Amino acid sequence: EAGVTQSPTHLIKTRGQQATLRCSPISGHTSVYWYQQALGLGLQFLLWYDEGEERNRGNFPPRFSGRQFPNYSSELNVNALELEDSALYLCASSLDGGRAGEQYFGPGTRLTVT
């Protein structure tokens, strides 16, 4: 069974541009989570989508947004990129958004803003 997949693997953008990151959850999983992992810091929760709806967002500015498609894949958009947005962006999926079931992470997208 395929795990969580993310694309692209690496993304290089300049300040002020927009970045789009993509995630495909494990088949049958309806919840998708996005995290930011900046160098030397713990993962920070960004967004949670379940059944096509945004359920919760972390303490990030509105220029971080996303959506979940009918097939449960998800997209993270970062507008007006800033240098401090450079990080590894991880996507994870689970069967549901609650406490039941394990959460599985994708390999991440490394975003570099120059």
Next chain:
Amino acid sequence: KNQVEQSPQSLIILEGKNCTLQCNYTVSPFSNLRWYKQDTGRGPVSLTIMTFSENTKSNGRYTATLDADTKQSSLHITASQLSDSASYICVVSPPEGGYNKLIFGAGTRLAVHP
């Protein structure tokens, strides 16, 4: 002050040796405490998960312990292998649960040398 702090920040050991990684947390009580392994360029993978009432959990050569009185957890790796080279992340889930509420430590980067 971070709610989940890990030490050391990085560690180098020789193949075959044992090591212990530390996690101090302030979240109390909590739903569960997990240890993840994150290989370079990969997403975190769950190693162990302990509830508030458990004090030890093993997964092969990995043994996690929990001391709720001192609010400390440790991950002990026995007979280290080169493939153990990775970051190890301590994660605490608050009582209200949900993967959007997880609190991640910054991780300990372990390098196992031949």
